[in-house]
Amino acid sequence: MKKKSTSQSAFFNLRVLIGLFVALAGVSVALFATAKPARPTSPQARQKYKVTTQSAWDPLVPAAFDCSKIHELGIDRQENLRAGAIMIFCGLSEGGKAVSGGKQHFSKLVKSLTAPLAYGSTDVDLITGTETFPNVTQSETFTTANPDNLLEIGAAYNDSRGRNFNPINISGASFSTDGGATFTRLTKANGQSPFDNTFGDPVLLYNKPSGTWFTVWLDGACGGQGLGGYKSATPEDPNSWTHFCVFNEGSADRESGWADNNPSSPHFGNMYV
Incomplete structure (x- = not known):
């Protein structure tokens, strides 16, 4: 009787192992194809x-x-x-978070490298009065000077101090009567600005023919989120501002504005938003 050689037996076993491996791979692929995809849980x-x-x-x-x-x-x-x-x-954007460690140092380095060597004169604080953490953020200033009185300067901005107030009020303004040497933030007796029910995005205009200041904001009283604001001929008095609407809608976004205060212009006195 002939005996199979060791090499033939090993060759046969190798073919068996390869066949088993291919079969198992096929089963795995079939199971993967029929499995229900996991629902995202982010x-x-x-x-x-x-x-x-x-x-x-x-x-x-x-x-x-x-x-x-x-x-x-x-x-x-x-x-x-x-x-x-x-x-x-709604989970579609990430909110702000504190910067720490190396990122904080790198951020400071970038700011120092990109800061202008000379920009105006000494900084002046626009934000006077009480600040209560965490609603201490102001941003996005819109500054205007009175062409009839250059000592009077106004700056409007987003102001988070009224974020939890009812009605909400995240709009603010500060005025100077000494040419910008000092500013005072407009604050009523309730601790808020005069601009109730507004959502920021400031515009501040001076209308020369009427001698009146106009602010424009995203305004909840003008269609839900239209453009509206407050006006005053005595802007340093926080109780002197009265409301108006530019137009009503529910999804207005970052507006801008300009006033034609040139007496020789055919459009003198017009304001554009």
């Missing part, structure tokens, strides 16, 4: 169709806001504070 996916029941999470987020409407309403293309708060609430 915060973005979970919150995509979130609907608020109230706005206690952030007073800038409207009650009963449906996160699935963000693109339809154009909120993902806006840059105002309310749009940012909604994007963060």
Whole structure:
């Protein structure tokens, strides 16, 4: 009787092992193809169709806001504070966070390298009065001087001190009567600016024919989020400002403005927003 050689037996076993490996691979692929894909569990996916029941999470987020409407309403293309708060609430944007460690040092280095060597004169503080953490952020100034009195200068800006006030008020302004040497922030007896129910995005204009100052903001009283504001002929008095609407709508975004104060212009006295 002939005996199989060791080499033949080893060759046969190798072919068996390769066959088993191919079969197992085929079974694995079949199981993977029939398995149900796992549903995403990221915060973005979970919150995509979130609907608020109230706005206690952030007073800038409207009650009963449906996160699935963000693109339809154009909120993902806006840059105002309310749009940012909604994007963060719905998990489609990341909010700010503290910088620490190496990142903090690098940020300071970049700021020092990009700072101008000489820019104007000594800095002047616009923000007077009480500040209560964490609503201590101001940004995005719009500055105007009175052409009839160059000692009177106004600066409007976003001001978070009224973020939790009712009605919300995240708009502020400061005025100088000494040519910009000092400024005083407009503050009523309730501790807020005169610009109730506004969401920032400042415009500040002086109208020469009427001698009146006009602020324009994203305004909740003008269609939900239209353009409106407050006007005054005595701007340093926080109780002198009265409300008006430019136009009503629900999704206005970062406006700008200009006043034609040139007496020789055919459009003298017109204001544009």
